Amino acid sequence: MYVLGIESTCDETGAAIVEDGRKVLSNVVASSADVHVRYKGVFPELASRRHLEAIQPVVEEALAKAQITPEQIDLIAVARGPGLIGSLLVGLQFAKGLALAWDKPWIGVNHVEAHLYAAMMQAPLPLQFPALGLVLSGGHTLLLKINAVGSYERIGTTVDDAIGEAFDKVATLLDLPYPGGPHVETLAKRGNPKRFPLAAGKVKKSPLDFSFSGLKTSVLYAMKGQNATENKSFSDQEKADLAASFQETALRDCVDKAKLAAVQFSCRSLFLGGGVCNNERLRALFAEAFSVPGCSCKTPPPRKIDDFDAHCKSRLAGSFCSGDGHLRGEGEPEQMQWAGKARFSCGGEFCNCIPVYFPSFELTVDNAAMIAGLGYEKFLIDPTPAPFDLEAVTRIPIA
Secondary structure, eight states: OEEEEEEOSSSEEEEEEEETTTEEEEEEEEEOHHHHGGGTSOOHHHHHHHHHHHHHHHHHHHHHHHTOOGGGOOEEEEEEESSOHHHHHHHHHHHHHHHHHHTOOEEEEEHHHHHHHHHHTTSOSSOOSSEEEEEESSSOEEEEEEEETTEEEEEEEBSSOOHHHHHHHHHHHTTOOSSHHHHHHHHHTTSOTTSSOOOOOOOTTOTTOBOOHHHHHHHHHHHHTTTTOOOOOOOHHHHHHHHHHHHHHHHHHHHHHHHHHHHHTTOSEEEEESGGGGOHHHHHHHHHHTOOTTOOOSSOOSOEESOGGGTHHHHSTTEEEOSSSOEEETTOOGGGOBOOOOEEEETTEEEOOOOEEOOOHHHHSSOSHHHHHHHHHHHHHOOOOOOTTOOOOSOOOOO
């Protein structure tokens, strides 16, 4: 089954052809980032105009690269949200026009859900559920329990800034170009992550929720004092140290919360998506956190072990058993216990590792291949074409 995917939620115009939900035949992206550099952020009206200019050439190029004709297309999938309303309308209306002109079924899909599916596209089958999903992007920071493709439970989100937004704002403070995330990462590679004692945000009574505004403000205070009025002279090395300290704190917070959630919900695999997942340090931290030295296990077998409390103390860093088989983070009161009795065995020995799947670089940024892949899965679940009065939505809850 050949699916044409169309993506236009923000500042990238994308079109892709995907076969049977997993095989990417083409994936074309036209970015308008060059237009937004002077504003150090996306200018919505200018992004919409770029989509209008790029959408038809991008679709034509995707068809040509895949060597597929319109007659061979079985389904059109388009991101209907969340995103910028002007940008969404361009892609959605173009998809409707193609569906009418080509007499093809079409559906609208959730852009954030597609980010998670991007990692599933490249994971070995069968996918291991329940799984943990973590979306880290410029507009979203989200922890989900994934019961199956299309079935999600939200277990954590940001209460203020998304992590990618925080990276961009810190980049502005450090006088780095837009988009800021990659520049902060590059600068951080030269820095000492322990130079500045920054702390991750904590949300009262919601240990799996995120908060990055306080961390961002700490960077501001480090540069301009507690009243944010001083003009401190920062050397290039001090800026690198501050970038490294910020990055390490923000990313470790994501890893720590993912570890807690994986235990609490007995997850068998972890899927990550979103632009921040390109960060090399993030990938290294997850590799360290979700593997056991000397273990070659990549997929936990379905058999569970019951004597969790006999093993978790030595295997799960930063946590301990309360003696009743429940897992509790260090320093947390009795009422904040983590019910994580069941883990998985590997070759007869307890193993705390679960497979972690990142998308490839091409599928991490906003792209249409993930839209087409998810569209295929959604159409298998419900083969009803979308009505032509389906509207773009700036916010769509995934769960």
